[in-house]
Amino acid sequence: MNLKDLLEKRKSAIIKCWFDLVVETYPLDTSQFLKKQKDPFANPVGATISQALKPLFDEILNRMDHEAIAAYIDPIIRIRAVQSILSPSQATSFIFFLKKAIRENLRKELKDIEISNDLLVFELKIDEVGLIAFDIFVKCREQVYTIKANDRLNRAFGAFKRAGLVTETMDDTQGL
Amino acid sequence: MSERLKSDEDFSKIDLNPSKTGWMDTPTVIKDGMFCFAAKPQSVKTLDLPYSREWNPKHDDWKLPENWKEIIYEGMRDRLDRFRTFKIFMDICVRCGACADKCHFFIGTGDPKNMPVLRAELIRSVYKNDFTTFGKIFGKLGGARPLTLDVLKEWWYYFFQCSECRRCSVFCPYGIDTAEITIIGRELLNLLGLNIDWIATPVSNCYMTGNHMGIQPHAFVGMLEFFVDDIEECTGVRVNPTFNKKGADILFVTPSGDVFGDPGTYTCMGYMILFHYLKEKYGLEVTWSTYASEGGNFGLFTSNEVMKRLNSKMYAEAKRLGVKWILGGECGHMWRVINQYMGTMNGPADFLEEPVNPITGTKFENAKSTKMVHIVEFTADLIKHGKLDLDPSRNDNLKVTFHDSCNPARGMGFFEEPRYVIKNVCNNYYDMPRNCIKEQTFCCGSGSGLNASEDMELRLAGGLPRANAVKYVNEKHGVNMLACICAIDRAVLPPLMGYWVPEVDVTGIHELVTNALIIPGEKEKTVNLRGEDIPDKESDPDEYYVRPAFSGR
Ligand code: SF4
Ligand code: SF4
Numbered sequence: 109m110n111l112k113d114l115l116e117k118r119k120s121a122i123i124k125c126w127f128d129l130v131v132e133t134y135p136l137d138t139s140q141f142l143k144k145q146k147d148p149f150a151n152p153v154g155a156t157i158s159q160a161l162k163p164l165f166d167e168i169l170n171r172m173d174h175e176a177i178a179a180y181i182d183p184i185i186r187i188r189a190v191q192s193i194l195s196p197s198q199a200t201s202f203i204f205f206l207k208k209a210i211r212e213n214l215r216k217e218l219k220d221i222e223i224s225n226d227l228l229v230f231e232l233k234i235d236e237v238g239l240i241a242f243d244i245f246v247k248c249r250e251q252v253y254t255i256k257a258n259d260r261l262n263r264a265f266g267a268f269k270r271a272g273l274v275t276e277t278m279d280d281t282q283g284l
Numbered sequence: 285m286s287e288r289l290k291s292d293e294d295f296s297k298i299d300l301n302p303s304k305t306g307w308m309d310t311p312t313v314i315k316d317g318m319f320c321f322a323a324k325p326q327s328v329k330t331l332d333l334p335y336s337r338e339w340n341p342k343h344d345d346w347k348l349p350e351n352w353k354e355i356i357y358e359g360m361r362d363r364l365d366r367f368r369t370f371k372i373f374m375d376i377c378v379r380c381g382a383c384a385d386k387c388h389f390f391i392g393t394g395d396p397k398n399m400p401v402l403r404a405e406l407i408r409s410v411y412k413n414d415f416t417t418f419g420k421i422f423g424k425l426g427g428a429r430p431l432t433l434d435v436l437k438e439w440w441y442y443f444f445q446c447s448e449c450r451r452c453s454v455f456c457p458y459g460i461d462t463a464e465i466t467i468i469g470r471e472l473l474n475l476l477g478l479n480i481d482w483i484a485t486p487v488s489n490c491y492m493t494g495n496h497m498g499i500q501p502h503a504f505v506g507m508l509e510f511f512v513d514d515i516e517e518c519t520g521v522r523v524n525p526t527f528n529k530k531g532a533d534i535l536f537v538t539p540s541g542d543v544f545g546d547p548g549t550y551t552c553m554g555y556m557i558l559f560h561y562l563k564e565k566y567g568l569e570v571t572w573s574t575y576a577s578e579g580g581n582f583g584l585f586t587s588n589e590v591m592k593r594l595n596s597k598m599y600a601e602a603k604r605l606g607v608k609w610i611l612g613g614e615c616g617h618m619w620r621v622i623n624q625y626m627g628t629m630n631g632p633a634d635f636l637e638e639p640v641n642p643i644t645g646t647k648f649e650n651a652k653s654t655k656m657v658h659i660v661e662f663t664a665d666l667i668k669h670g671k672l673d674l675d676p677s678r679n680d681n682l683k684v685t686f687h688d689s690c691n692p693a694r695g696m697g698f699f700e701e702p703r704y705v706i707k708n709v710c711n712n713y714y715d716m717p718r719n720c721i722k723e724q725t726f727c728c729g730s731g732s733g734l735n736a737s738e739d740m741e742l743r744l745a746g747g748l749p750r751a752n753a754v755k756y757v758n759e760k761h762g763v764n765m766l767a768c769i770c771a772i773d774r775a776v777l778p779p780l781m782g783y784w785v786p787e788v789d790v791t792g793i794h795e796l797v798t799n800a801l802i803i804p805g806e807k808e809k810t811v812n813l814r815g816e817d818i819p820d821k822e823s824d825p826d827e828y829y830v831r832p833a834f835s836g837r
Binding site: 192257 | 302304310315316317318384385390391392393394395396399717719720737738740741742744745748749752753756779782783784
């Protein structure tokens with residue numbers, strides 16, 4: 109059996125392990141909740157992670173289309189980018205946990221040198237996904253800063269400006 | 285190689301795992317984006333609150349008075365005596381955990397100290413240590429800890445990460461209301477001058493000029509007159525609001541956010557059109573006040589005394605103008621103050637009449653003591669009695685959902701009236717899932733004075749559960765408009781949607797009402813109040829609606 113078939117076969121175990129590793133980046137009380145609560149509205153963080161990992165895994169395994177990958181990881185990174193208890197590396201590194209999840213699940217098979225070599229190549233794809241994650245993280249952070257900068261201006265002064273109650277000084281500060 | 289990589293240490297040298305210590309041993313780190321700036325000394329001074337000074341939450345030295353511990357102990361003692369709820373809430377929690385995962389700030393930030401039970405424990409641990417024998421004997425084992433500077437800072441950080449939304453209390457078998465614990469916690473912090481500016485300055489503005497924004501009477505009138513022109517442009521009808529009119533039937537008070545902040549301004553125009561309509565058709569005279577020009581009351585987030593002080597001007601103005609009763613606009617916390625406190629705090633307002641809708645004859649029994657009626661209830665009553673000519677197809681470009689604001693929902697059980705009104709003025713309405721609405725509604729993440737800009741990470745994370753449910757109805761039904769009846773919501777939901785669900789815009793209910801309202805003498809409308817084209821009758825909302833540009837999206 110080649111690596112791809114193996115990964116396909118062990119998919120659910122690998123993804124479960126990956127999910128656990130991702131949620132364990134949160135403090136204990138939080139990770140227990142993220143694992144236990146299955147209602148997606150009561151637990152949007154856990155639900156978002158678990159919904160994204162499977163198609164993401166499939167995409168890495170098969171087409172490796174960058175746009176599709178970005179679409180799957182955006183919701184997870186979008187959340188982690190505003191969770192201040194996580195550092196930027198903690199927020200994005202969950203991609204690399206896939207390596208660990210695979211190695212844990214293929215311990216025996218990795219004794220086969222060919223499979224082991226194939227995995228090294230596969231891991232390069234995971235690294236690539238890590239870089240996509242980094243781009244998205246930065247994009248989300250930039251968005252947060254833009255929202256922050258525009259927030260007060262937009263809501264408090266937009267109406268004043270339309271009414272002509274403020275004329276000077278606001279022009280250059282609109283729409284940062 | 286694979287062997288070597290198996291070891292955790294080699295896998296990464298970066299610490300990717302959180303600390304595994306218990307909450308008491310996990311130090312609090314004050315992080316940017318998660319807190320609001322300290323109150324300006326001048327605002328604290330204006331309100332006669334103690335210890336006004338420049339201080340910075342990020343600095344080690346908070347410039348506390350030397351006897352700060354005694355002040356806190358004394359403040360706790362006083363409140364344990366005065367407020368039975370506080371004492372009971374300190375004593376009866378069995379740590380069952382039912383509330384633990386119900387807080388949007390815990391769900392969104394992932395920080396365990398945002399679990400309501402732990403938030404309360406922050407203060408309960410000190411209570412146990414200094415006010416109970418049990419705590420004195422068992423110490424840390426019994427959940428007690430001494431009051432230290434770190435503990436005080438932790439209080440400040442987490443009591444300003446609670447929006448006092450009361451969602452947790454819905455799930456507590458003992459009815460413990462963590463919002464009330466936060467209220468007390470913030471009162472205690474205020475004894476040391478530790479308020480945030482986004483609360484202290486609006487409160488001080490309100491005290492000095494009558495509204496949170498600090499807008500003076502002439503600018504208030506100027507804004508509404510500007511809306512008169514806008515309304516005329518859009519409808520061809522010139523409305524004529526009155527100000528401080530003695531002998532008017534009703535005094536109208538709304539949060540100043542409606543007058544000065546988009547998209548609340550469109551809701552404000554909605555009120556103005558409705559009042560014009562009622563005057564033309566039924567001769568009802570509603571007047572605005574430039575003195576009581578604020579319905580909101582950030583005093584609620586400061587202390588009982590400050591709240592009372594700000595609230596009193598509504599009654600004072602109603603008395604001065606000699607109106608029959610007061611009509612209140614679409615606001616959130618304003619209704620918590622009115623519904624839960626006003627009747628006994630500044631009331632009973634015996635000089636006002638028990639509110640009756642003069643057009644329909646409906647008696648608003650629930651407002652018997654406060655003499656103040658919610659405009660959505662008032663409008664629902666008008667619709668129920670067929671008093672408004674409505675063409676809901678004018679809102680056909682919208683697929684609407686409704687965000688129950690915490691205070692009207694959990695503070696006064698106001699669930700059906702808003703939905704009734706929306707369904708009568710819009711053809712496309714979809715509720716969010718049951719565990720995200722009505723008494724279980726998720727907070728916008730910015731309530732109780734946390735709607736500053738500098739704490740945007742907190743707001744976006746805390747608003748995630750709400751946004752997540754909106755995203756669901758957006759994906760499932762194509763919902764493109766989030767209606768709400770709170771001025772803070774109208775200000776904070778647009779950026780929240782911008783980050784999580786950019787396809788969805790935000791509106792107040794009375795904007796929707798007047799979109800649909802057929803005004804006597806109106807011209808054929810081609811644009812709505814926002815200046816957007818009105819859709820053809822046949823048009824498909826999915827194709828029609830283009831979200832307005834919002835930088836940062
Ligand atoms: S009142 Fe709301 S914000 Fe505060 S702890 Fe309870 S659920 Fe959280
Ligand atoms: S639900 Fe009530 S009793 Fe249970 S832990 Fe929360 S506050 Fe305590």
